[in-house]
Amino acid sequence: MTQWIDRLSARVGMLAAAVLLSGCATLRSDLPAPVEEALRTAGVSTRALAAVAFPIDAPQRGLRVNPDQSMQPASTMKLVTAVVALDRLGPNSRGKTELLVDAVPDGGLGVVDGRLTGPLYLKGGADLDLDWSELGLMLRELRERHGLRELNGGIVVDRSLFQPARPDLGVAPFDEQPEFPYNVIPDALNLNGSLLDLDLWSDDRSVQVRPFPGFGEVDIDTRELRLNDAACRDWERDWLTPRQTPRPDGGTRVVLQGAFPKGCQVRQSLNLMDRQGLTAQALRQLWGSLGGTVSGEIREGLTPVSAQPVVRHQDRPLAEALRQVLKRSDNPSARLIFNRLGAAVAGAGESTRAAAERQMRDWFAAQGLSSEGLVLENGSGLSRIERMTAAQMAGLLLASQRGAHGPELLSTLPVAGVDGTLSRRLKGTPAEGRARMKTGTLRNVVALAGYVPDASGRLWVVVAMINDDQAARARPAIDALVAWVAGQ
Numbered sequence: 010m011t012q013w014i015d016r017l018s019a020r021v022g023m024l025a026a027a028v029l030l031s032g033c034a035t036l037r038s039d040l041p042a043p044v045e046e047a048l049r050t051a052g053v054s055t056r057a058l059a060a061v062a063f064p065i066d067a068p069q070r071g072l073r074v075n076p077d078q079s080m081q082p083a084s085t086m087k088l089v090t091a092v093v094a095l096d097r098l099g100p101n102s103r104g105k106t107e108l109l110v111d112a113v114p115d116g117g118l119g120v121v122d123g124r125l126t127g128p129l130y131l132k133g134g135a136d137l138d139l140d141w142s143e144l145g146l147m148l149r150e151l152r153e154r155h156g157l158r159e160l161n162g163g164i165v166v167d168r169s170l171f172q173p174a175r176p177d178l179g180v181a182p183f184d185e186q187p188e189f190p191y192n193v194i195p196d197a198l199n200l201n202g203s204l205l206d207l208d209l210w211s212d213d214r215s216v217q218v219r220p221f222p223g224f225g226e227v228d229i230d231t232r233e234l235r236l237n238d239a240a241c242r243d244w245e246r247d248w249l250t251p252r253q254t255p256r257p258d259g260g261t262r263v264v265l266q267g268a269f270p271k272g273c274q275v276r277q278s279l280n281l282m283d284r285q286g287l288t289a290q291a292l293r294q295l296w297g298s299l300g301g302t303v304s305g306e307i308r309e310g311l312t313p314v315s316a317q318p319v320v321r322h323q324d325r326p327l328a329e330a331l332r333q334v335l336k337r338s339d340n341p342s343a344r345l346i347f348n349r350l351g352a353a354v355a356g357a358g359e360s361t362r363a364a365a366e367r368q369m370r371d372w373f374a375a376q377g378l379s380s381e382g383l384v385l386e387n388g389s390g391l392s393r394i395e396r397m398t399a400a401q402m403a404g405l406l407l408a409s410q411r412g413a414h415g416p417e418l419l420s421t422l423p424v425a426g427v428d429g430t431l432s433r434r435l436k437g438t439p440a441e442g443r444a445r446m447k448t449g450t451l452r453n454v455v456a457l458a459g460y461v462p463d464a465s466g467r468l469w470v471v472v473a474m475i476n477d478d479q480a481a482r483a484r485p486a487i488d489a490l491v492a493w494v495a496g497q
Contacts, residue, residue: 083449133198163305336429347388
């Protein structure tokens with residue numbers, strides 16, 4: 010892998026000379042026959058396809074079909090977030106979570122006989138890796154290193170790195186399954202992705218459920234979840250969004266609805282509870298398991314500027330985290346990184362989303378790329394309004410390979426027929442094991458964008474997007490284009 014990336018970097022270094030030689034080269038605006046045939050079979054017009062493909066050392070060559078047509082990119086939009094974040098935040102950028110206490114006049118922590126008289130502050134810093142166990146380790150360090158036992162001033166949960174601090178509130182669901190992980194709208198704390206794990210299993214008579222962690226203040230009610238005869242692999246077929254109701258004692262009851270297959274066992278992470286309630290229950294249980302007590306309120310608020318960090322957790326460097334984001338097409342993590350871009354430059358009172366968009370447009374301008382027609386919402390592609398052209402995506406990918414962080418981007422992309430969202434595609438074609446590309450899928454969108462070596466090992470930028478009600482049927486056309494490039 011390292012040798013291949015070194016050879017790629019050398020080729021990019023010869024770009025200027027190669028471009029001078031490419032002026033007499035052919036530029037196709039017609040589609041290869043296998044691509045046209047796949048579109049005809051799917052009943053999709055060529056007008057629904059935008060495609061750009063060229064060798065990175067000769068960008069004036071190759072293929073252009075509707076290159077400036079505004080398209081929904083679906084999850085290929087994650088490439089924009091990844092490339093700009095690598096350049097503007099740096100491949101070693103890390104999110105963080107802190108536990109802080111407000112200093113007392115003598116410079117101490119305000120701990121008296123194991124009691125913290127003021128609040129403990131839990132401050133989110135867009136940490137991609139903060140799960141239950143990591144929060145538990147942070148609290149253990151606080152307990153053992155600082156001798157704390159009683160939190161008499163309660164705990165303040167600070168999500169204010171992003172504005173608004175709770176971007177999930179008041180937002181209409183993207184689709185009919187808002188409880189599934191891909192739909193989570195993250196905030197700056199991002200504790201366990203706001204998810205609760207459920208183990209579901211059934212026999213011929215009933216469905217049993219066990220939540221993890223087993224918070225005592227959460228009841229999971231399965232009485233409205235009937236049994237059906239579906240295959241276990243299709244367990245989601247008759248699933249309905251759970252209903253959440255408050256208990257008289259302040260706890261929460263989650264009522265599962267719809268149907269679940271007989272004789273089936275499933276483990277699924279779901280966004281079932283308001284995240285502040287989930288965070289409060291986690292803090293009380295984890296702190297209690299360490300022998301501590303919380304006598305004050307656990308509430309959302311701001312950390313005073315005088316507060317001192319006493320425990321800190323950091324996530325993986327950005328270049329490592331992007332492997333999960335791009336290979337698995339992780340929407341919440343992409344949105345979190347998009348917001349980190351915004352938080353890095355946001356002015357007083359500026360929304361994080363607006364600041365992230367400004368950061369991205371500035372990057373396009375710095376690369377000499379037009380951002381006209383580029384529409385950004387959350388940087389993940391899970392959007393009905395995000396738009397860009399195939400030419401803009403191709404320019405971004407070319408700029409990445411010309412820049413300092415091209416090798417990092419390459420290492421994050423799914424490999425055709427091998428892993429990630431491309432693990433089952435392009436098998437048996439010249440692209441298998443060689444093409445590195447990001448997929449994109451929505452109800453009316455299929456897309457691929459990335460890098461494809463041709464038969465001689467020359468690397469190409471390849472971008473293809475189809476926007477059509479029958480887009481899913483036309484996916485073979487995009488695969489045929491990639492296979493055609495790989496066979497050149």
